[in-house]
Amino acid sequence: MPETNVDSLVASHDPTHPANLICELCRLFYNNGWVTGTGGGISIREGDLIYIAPSGVQKERMVPDNMFVMDLATKEYLRVPKSLKPSACTPLFLAAYTIRNAGACIHTHSQNAVVVSLLYDKVFTIANIEQIKALPKIVEPGYLGFFDTLTIPIIENTAHEEDLKDSLEQAITDYPSATAVLVRRHGIYVWGETVWKAKVYNEAIDYLLELAVKMRQLGIQPDGAIGSERNTRLV
Amino acid sequence: MPETNVDSLVASHDPTHPANLICELCRLFYNNGWVTGTGGGISIREGDLIYIAPSGVQKERMVPDNMFVMDLATKEYLRVPKSLKPSACTPLFLAAYTIRNAGACIHTHSQNAVVVSLLYDKVFTIANIEQIKALPKIVEPGYLGFFDTLTIPIIENTAHEEDLKDSLEQAITDYPSATAVLVRRHGIYVWGETVWKAKVYNEAIDYLLELAVKMRQLGIQPDGAIGSERNTRLV
Amino acid sequence: MPETNVDSLVASHDPTHPANLICELCRLFYNNGWVTGTGGGISIREGDLIYIAPSGVQKERMVPDNMFVMDLATKEYLRVPKSLKPSACTPLFLAAYTIRNAGACIHTHSQNAVVVSLLYDKVFTIANIEQIKALPKIVEPGYLGFFDTLTIPIIENTAHEEDLKDSLEQAITDYPSATAVLVRRHGIYVWGETVWKAKVYNEAIDYLLELAVKMRQLGIQPDGAIGSERNTRLV
Amino acid sequence: MPETNVDSLVASHDPTHPANLICELCRLFYNNGWVTGTGGGISIREGDLIYIAPSGVQKERMVPDNMFVMDLATKEYLRVPKSLKPSACTPLFLAAYTIRNAGACIHTHSQNAVVVSLLYDKVFTIANIEQIKALPKIVEPGYLGFFDTLTIPIIENTAHEEDLKDSLEQAITDYPSATAVLVRRHGIYVWGETVWKAKVYNEAIDYLLELAVKMRQLGIQPDGAIGSERNTRLV
Numbered sequence: 001m002p003e004t005n006v007d008s009l010v011a012s013h014d015p016t017h018p019a020n021l022i023c024e025l026c027r028l029f030y031n032n033g034w035v036t037g038t039g040g041g042i043s044i045r046e047g048d049l050i051y052i053a054p055s056g057v058q059k060e061r062m063v064p065d066n067m068f069v070m071d072l073a074t075k076e077y078l079r080v081p082k083s084l085k086p087s088a089c090t091p092l093f094l095a096a097y098t099i100r101n102a103g104a105c106i107h108t109h110s111q112n113a114v115v116v117s118l119l120y121d122k123v124f125t126i127a128n129i130e131q132i133k134a135l136p137k138i139v140e141p142g143y144l145g146f147f148d149t150l151t152i153p154i155i156e157n158t159a160h161e162e163d164l165k166d167s168l169e170q171a172i173t174d175y176p177s178a179t180a181v182l183v184r185r186h187g188i189y190v191w192g193e194t195v196w197k198a199k200v201y202n203e204a205i206d207y208l209l210e211l212a213v214k215m216r217q218l219g220i221q222p223d224g225a226i227g228s229e230r231n232t233r234l235v
Numbered sequence: 236m237p238e239t240n241v242d243s244l245v246a247s248h249d250p251t252h253p254a255n256l257i258c259e260l261c262r263l264f265y266n267n268g269w270v271t272g273t274g275g276g277i278s279i280r281e282g283d284l285i286y287i288a289p290s291g292v293q294k295e296r297m298v299p300d301n302m303f304v305m306d307l308a309t310k311e312y313l314r315v316p317k318s319l320k321p322s323a324c325t326p327l328f329l330a331a332y333t334i335r336n337a338g339a340c341i342h343t344h345s346q347n348a349v350v351v352s353l354l355y356d357k358v359f360t361i362a363n364i365e366q367i368k369a370l371p372k373i374v375e376p377g378y379l380g381f382f383d384t385l386t387i388p389i390i391e392n393t394a395h396e397e398d399l400k401d402s403l404e405q406a407i408t409d410y411p412s413a414t415a416v417l418v419r420r421h422g423i424y425v426w427g428e429t430v431w432k433a434k435v436y437n438e439a440i441d442y443l444l445e446l447a448v449k450m451r452q453l454g455i456q457p458d459g460a461i462g463s464e465r466n467t468r469l470v
Numbered sequence: 471m472p473e474t475n476v477d478s479l480v481a482s483h484d485p486t487h488p489a490n491l492i493c494e495l496c497r498l499f500y501n502n503g504w505v506t507g508t509g510g511g512i513s514i515r516e517g518d519l520i521y522i523a524p525s526g527v528q529k530e531r532m533v534p535d536n537m538f539v540m541d542l543a544t545k546e547y548l549r550v551p552k553s554l555k556p557s558a559c560t561p562l563f564l565a566a567y568t569i570r571n572a573g574a575c576i577h578t579h580s581q582n583a584v585v586v587s588l589l590y591d592k593v594f595t596i597a598n599i600e601q602i603k604a605l606p607k608i609v610e611p612g613y614l615g616f617f618d619t620l621t622i623p624i625i626e627n628t629a630h631e632e633d634l635k636d637s638l639e640q641a642i643t644d645y646p647s648a649t650a651v652l653v654r655r656h657g658i659y660v661w662g663e664t665v666w667k668a669k670v671y672n673e674a675i676d677y678l679l680e681l682a683v684k685m686r687q688l689g690i691q692p693d694g695a696i697g698s699e700r701n702t703r704l705v
Numbered sequence: 706m707p708e709t710n711v712d713s714l715v716a717s718h719d720p721t722h723p724a725n726l727i728c729e730l731c732r733l734f735y736n737n738g739w740v741t742g743t744g745g746g747i748s749i750r751e752g753d754l755i756y757i758a759p760s761g762v763q764k765e766r767m768v769p770d771n772m773f774v775m776d777l778a779t780k781e782y783l784r785v786p787k788s789l790k791p792s793a794c795t796p797l798f799l800a801a802y803t804i805r806n807a808g809a810c811i812h813t814h815s816q817n818a819v820v821v822s823l824l825y826d827k828v829f830t831i832a833n834i835e836q837i838k839a840l841p842k843i844v845e846p847g848y849l850g851f852f853d854t855l856t857i858p859i860i861e862n863t864a865h866e867e868d869l870k871d872s873l874e875q876a877i878t879d880y881p882s883a884t885a886v887l888v889r890r891h892g893i894y895v896w897g898e899t900v901w902k903a904k905v906y907n908e909a910i911d912y913l914l915e916l917a918v919k920m921r922q923l924g925i926q927p928d929g930a931i932g933s934e935r936n937t938r939l940v
Contacts, residue, residue, distance in 0.1 A: 037839040037909030058905065109836055111916055118925055118934045130392060130421035131344055134272040146394050146420075156931075157835060159851050185851075185931065186835035200293060204272030211346055217923075218452075220353055226391075226420065229353045365627060365656035366579055369507040381629050381655075435528060439507030446581055453687075455588055461626075461655065464588045600862060600891035601814055604742040616864050616890075670763060674742030681816055688922075690823055696861075696890065699823045 006079045010064045018044035018051040019064035030060035034108035041107040043093040048072045054084035088161035096191035104195035112209035113188035124152045125223040134204035154182040241314045245299045253279035253286040254299035265295035269343035276342040278328040283307045289319035323396035331426035339430035347444035348423035359387045360458040369439035389417040480534045488514035488521040489534035500530035504578035511577040513563040518542045524554035558631035566661035574665035582679035583658035594622045595693040604674035624652040715769045723749035723756040724769035735765035739813035746812040748798040753777045759789035793866035801896035809900035817914035818893035829857045830928040839909035859887040
């Protein structure tokens with residue numbers, strides 16, 4: 001890892017600069033309980049530059065100067081902040097960038113994600129809920145419809161986060177319409193064409209995960225046909 | 236749709252100007268989890284002008300310049316913000332304006348609304364709860380009483396939001412005392428004589444939806460007679 | 471009601487002036503979900519002056535100019551804000567002032583209070599929880615201990631809030647150690663020697679109400695002996 | 706207790722000064738519902754000086770001038786704020802400082818901690834959850850792994866908080882890898898090498914306590930083997 005420290009890469013008065021946005025969004029995610037206890041991570045790509053939050057820091061207290069910057073083409077760090085370790089999520093963010101041409105990738109320890117990962121086996125599915133329409137089809141232009149089924153693959157966790165790389169890449173390949181992967185007993189990775197799309201997808205998915213847990217607790221199948229909930233109603 | 240772009244319609248230093256209020260209230264609704272993932276919508280009427288938040292944007296990050304403005308009489312857009320799409324909720328907001336002479340209409344994806352829509356068939360009813368008194372009788376002046384039953388019709392969702400128009404209008408006609416309509420597996424529409432009344436009705440209804448889910452989980456009927464909860468107590 | 475409008479009674483740069491504090495605390499209570507939809511109320515006494523929030527307004531948007539001021543000795547309004555109605559809670563606040571010499575009284579529609587009122591008959595009791603120690607003994611100086619039982623009477627709701635006066639006064643008389651009264655299917659009244667004590671008691675009680683609901687859902691009696699929860703553990 | 710009042714010990718423009726940090730962190734903890742109703746406490750050590758929040762005050766409204774300062778070597782108060790009582794947690798904070806050389810100790814009344822204390826007997830254990838990796842091994846350098854079991858001892862509550870000292874010290878001795886102790890029907894004590902580590906450990910533990918309660922409610926053992934949740938899935 002080079003000792004290079006190119007501070008101008010992360011210094012900007014523009015609030016939409018990736019180094020600034022990462023800090024702003026992590027404060028938001030912290031308030032949602034998604035990245036407490038130094039959990040989670042985030043990366044934004046701008047052209048061939050990748051901005052990555054460091055490992056093991058309080059996500060709500062980061063400043064732009066804490067950001068790693070990598071060259072997507074060479075996978076070399078262009079900037080390494082002093083005294084900080086690169087995120088173990090980096091290989092996983094790179095998978096989203098290289099396989100899917102993502103513009104940003106968000107990783108949270110959302111409890112909704114963890115609980116859903118305990119209730120489902122290989123995939124999480126939910127259907128016939130309006131909020132599904134916020135999510136992209138990916139395999140063709142446009143968004144899912146109300147009657148579509150959202151499918152998110154679930155992979156097994158590993159001792160070291162970077163070792164999730166192979167199974168995450170496999171899941172991305174096996175589920176070409178997925179914009180997220182759940183990691184059992186761990187959390188979720190969500191990516192999108194831009195940072196804002198990644199944020200919106202993450203919000204929409206977390207809403208659906210939360211709703212699915214509530215539905216299961218009420219005995220309603222989240223991917224059940226419209227009207228299948230009537231059995232519960234009559235009880 | 237005309238290319239007209241009359242910016243003065245949305246530029247004001249007055250925080251109570253509709254274009255400013257829409258932005259403020261959507262930040263509030265976002266923090267309540269009602270409009271995350273670009274979900275939901277809102278419209279305010281001032282005289283014959285209707286202000287409408289655009290489609291598919293992050294509701295907590297809107298600025299007044301993002302607002303559509305329509306002439307209620309002609310249904311023509313007086314202002315179309317650049318690069319934004321009109322809300323698919325527009326025909327539904329118009330139903331509240333034309334059938335009920337509403338001053339504002341709020342649409343959320345509140346999870347309380349979605350869950351209630353899964354637990355009830357054609358109507359949601361709750362009775363004998365103090366918070367009901369925040370809601371209007373509509374068919375006559377004044378507000379519901381503690382012993383009254385609040386009734387909110389539930390309509391089926393459609394693939395496209397604008398296609399809800401006919402069933403929403405039917406529900407408004409069939410339930411003349413309703414100030415809201417639940418959309419199954421989708422959310423809720425709430426309107427009021429003014430934007431503040433719509434906001435208060437929406438808060439009071441969401442409180443009652445949340446309480447109803449809790450009551451059902453405890454085995455208590457939300458529209459049961461006072462004392463009917465005793466059976467649960469004795470278990 | 472006199473037309474007197476003595477604005478100096480509510481105009482102060484001191485943030486601890488009752489008219490300012492009422493506004494600050496109601497914003498806090500709103501964020502807790504205790505006074506949404508214009509629900510709830512609050513009053514602070516300073517010497518012989520009683521400051522009371524008006525009826526039917528958005529509690530989080532009040533300004534000091536909205537406050538009613540009453541003379542405790544004569545029960546006459548010294549200040550009546552224009553276009554606002556006196557709170558229907560006023561007779562209930564007066565009960566706390568006259569019977570208990572309270573310095574402030576808080577009324578919320580807390581869902582924890584409403585749910586507990588559905589699960590208990592005449593009184594709510596909880597014991598052997600550390601947070602109980604935040605609550606006063608009242609009948610003698612000092613605070614409850616960890617092994618003590620907190621008892622809060624529950625009265626039936628009435629069509630009009632002011633009609634709660636007799637049963638509230640009776641409950642205050644019958645339960646001399648209570649610093650709060652639950653109103654079934656409605657909410658709670660909490661008072662204290664000062665506004666800060668009332669706020670702290672209200673927070674501690676709401677914490678205990680929330681905990682009691684969770685304990686009941688887990689099959690644990692909130693007023694059970696230490697160790698009685700073991701039956702649940704073993705299941 | 707000396708009447709000494711050395712104000713310079715707590716007056717600083719540096720936001721990371723212990724007297725300032727205690728105030729900031731308590732506002733954060735209050736918003737999490739961990740220290741409402743004057744509950745909880747916190748202490749930070751800097752060299753041989755111990756800063757301690759006072760007893761029985763609203764934790765979110767403290768100012769640096771409210772802080773007690775003690776000399777760790779002599780256990781004498783170097784500063785006693787006027788009209789405030791020392792925290793009953795002080796002997797417990799001292800246990801963490803002297804036995805574990807902690808840099809800070811946090812005490813909350815978190816409902817997740819209280820509920821877990823009702824569901825477990827002598828120890829709380831959770832395993833195979835990613836968030837566990839935020840917690841230290843203590844008995845050797847480094848952090849717990851995904852496959853490790855986090856163990857937190859539970860001690861019985863006493864009438865007076867200071868009387869927890871002996872059993873807390875015993876638990877710290879008996880569980881050398883624990884960085885926290887649960888107090889049944891009361892809350893939790895969490896400490897760390899620095900104030901930031903204590904904060905992160907507290908966040909990670911509270912996340913795990915919350916998750917454990919959800920797992921139990923779904924019939925899943927929080928310390929069960931990976932895959933043991935499948936029985937629930939199939940139901």
